[in-house]
Amino acid sequence: MNAVVSASELDAVLGPVVTALTAAGDALRERFDPAARPTDLDNLVRAIHANDEAILPILARPLLAARAGSRLAEDELAGGSLPPGEWWVVDTAEGNINHIHGMSEWAVTAALVSDNVPVLAAVYVPLTGDVYTAVRGGGAWLNGEPLRVSAKTELTAALVGTGQAKPGEEPEALRRMGASVTDMLTSALVVRVSVPATMQLIHVAAGRMDAFWQFSDVRSGLLPGALLVAEAGGAVTDTEGRPWSLASADFLAAAPDLHAQVVDVLN
Known part of the structure; x- marks a missing residue:
């Protein structure tokens, strides 16, 4: 475990994170239209930005409040290391391109990074209601049930x-x-x-x-x-x-x- 963030601190943060994700995801679901069919690139780009602008305030404020001094990594397409400290890395519409084309594979996500180590993650899939969570050292979970990777060998x-x-x-x-x-x-x-x-x-x-x-x-x-x-x-x-x-x-x-x-x- 990263010495900066204790297991008990992370467990305390997870509830507010899931609450924030659920609120953001439910708002994104209200914006979802299975019949949506963007007709050109300009229309498509406008729809993507509209989703991001509508959902980010719902998600960002409670996350920043959950960890005093934390910051938000604002460019969701950026890569590489972050400056020291705690950062929230979020995607207001992970799979935005699917969402605006009326397809079902999209979610809202958040991860807490402490000194470039991921220590907490949550994914909410609004169309199914599924919530995936993980805290570093505490296992991975789907709706409260433990997750385990494949046992295949070939x-x-x-x-x-x-x-x-x-x-x-x-x-x-x-x-x-x-x-x-x-x-x-x-x-x-x-x-x-x-x-x-x-x-x-x-x-x-x-x-x-x-x-x-x-x-x-x-x-x-x-x-x-x-x-x-x-x-x-x-x-x-x-x-x-x-x-x-x-x-x-x-x-x-x-x-x-x-x-x-x-x-x-x-x-």
Whole structure:
């Protein structure tokens, strides 16, 4: 446990975090239209920004109040290490692109980072009412029931996934992602390519999927799922198998008995 934040402090914060996420997620659900079909890029971008602007005040204020002196990492597409101290990394509509197209894979997320160590994470899926939570050293949970990663040992039996981190990725990053999908298609049972990252990582934490990788360092998409998977017993590293941190350039979360096999394929 990070010495800055005790287990009892984190447990006390978790309730207000879930309350804030639930309020934000319920507001986002009120904005959801299964019949939505953006007609062009301008319309699409306006809808994305409108969601963010409507939900951020609902989420940010109670989170900042829950930890005196904490700050909000405002750019949800940013990556890399944060300055010292406590930071909330949130996504007001993780899977916003799905939300505004009338699709169901979206959520509201929050992670507390203390001196660049993720210590608390929560994900609320409004369409199902599911709440995923993790506190560093305290396990991972879905609606109060413990989560455990997959027990699979053979990559040939594995359901794995990846996806684009954000629009406008560098061509080299996209080529690398495409090549990794091709390599994994010949090694794993099934490869899922979708967005957002969190909606795949909660499946890895719950043992429904076996691995997820991404050639990206976008904090908001990786932090909540990284802590959930780690606390559910999974391996969280970069794609070369080194311990993952906010300074890492890429990301891998996998069932422990499959981790080395996935690393071999990705390299």
